[in-house]
Amino acid sequence: MASIWEYANPVKFMRLTDRVLPVVALGAAVCMVAGLIWGFFLTPDDFRQGSTVKIIYLHVPAALIAINAWFVMLVASLVWFIRRHHVSALVAKAAAPVGAVMTLIALITGAIWGEPMWGTWWVWDPRLTSFLILFLFYLGYIALWEAIESPDTAADLTAVLCLVGSVFAVLSRYAVNFWNQGLHQGASVLRAGAVTGSDTEEKVSNVFAVPLFVCIAGFVLLFLALVLLRTRTEIRKRRTAALIARERLV
């Protein structure tokens, strides 16, 4: 009987990811190269934004991963809490730095995009502000992992921090909305009714949207590949530590 929990066994996880990782990594490379080349060189310039619109191919996928990486950590922390699978805790640990870097990429590309469009590198817009706060949450989470020596205690404490942090992150998002209205446009890639509705101009045109989806697929695969790779490294680190401890005992 195949169950997803089988892969909570590190040996099985390693065996599976050994086969899956190259495929995912290759897929990420293909999608990203194709999507970025398509997006950067084969799409027309926007009639108002000129060529700066093309930063969307980095900005949107990175922002998407930045948020979803936290969800991955949240789910992995819950699984660790409920079922005590070590692989799950390690996935949460592995996802954090990737998410933090994606948040940083989204912030930096956003600033580069904002400078010609809004005339400023930074505004205290709700979306920008909550991303900055999300970045701080990532930093705290990573720092807590690094600071605690005992691996199980570290996994438990960071899991609690992730759960409490999620509540506060959502709370901050709404608090920030309350605090200031922004310049950033709303979600417009997949707006319902936009295709046939009267606000077609409000939606990202298909010419831009299709390469964007390829880029998003590439970023998702890249995220998966990095998390799997980092989790494998963590598992190997644990094994080495166990081996060293055994050597000392003998």
Next chain:
Amino acid sequence: MKALLLRDLKLAFRSGGGFGLGLAFFLIVAVLVPFGVGPENDLLAKIAAGVLWLGALLACLLSLDRIFALDWEDGSLDLLATSPLPLEAVCGVKALAHWLTTGLPLTLAAPVLGLLLSLPETGYVWLVTSLALGTPALSVIGCFGAALTVGIKRGGLLLSLLVLPLYVPTLIFGAEVARRGTEGLAVSGPLALLAGISLAVIAVLPFVSALVLRINLR
């Protein structure tokens, strides 16, 4: 419970306990701000409420690592954990003691410092109200942060890194109440949200802190 509260209060008030440190820090922040931004009364009046909220928050942060660290070092935390008093209550009492020794004095001192920063007359009531409602949340959230980092040597910096993002909603709503009050706008919206945050964290976070302490004491 009462004995624990009195013990914590005594420890804080007597020498080396750090009571007054937060207040002094708060005073210094309020004195330094005009040096940083210039002495124009109009500008100061505009930013006074926000600066005082920020100062109170940082002053609160200063004494957080004392909540559990000393008890952890001399082993009294183990005694507390094995005592008949549930650990959740210990966390609640500790947070209460922290609030009584920092949050409450800060709230009471805020109007005086508001005078220094030429806070407009309309602002005083709302500044004090928002601090009185918001500082308990700061203490309880800080207590959670202190419980998380109790086992870490020199965890003070890490504690601030963990706790400051958690303070964001409280700060936003608290400063918003004070700002709107100062400008004579309606405050009931942010005031209700601020009170909601305080009540929610007081109800929930002591349990989480106790859970975290149990993990650390394992």
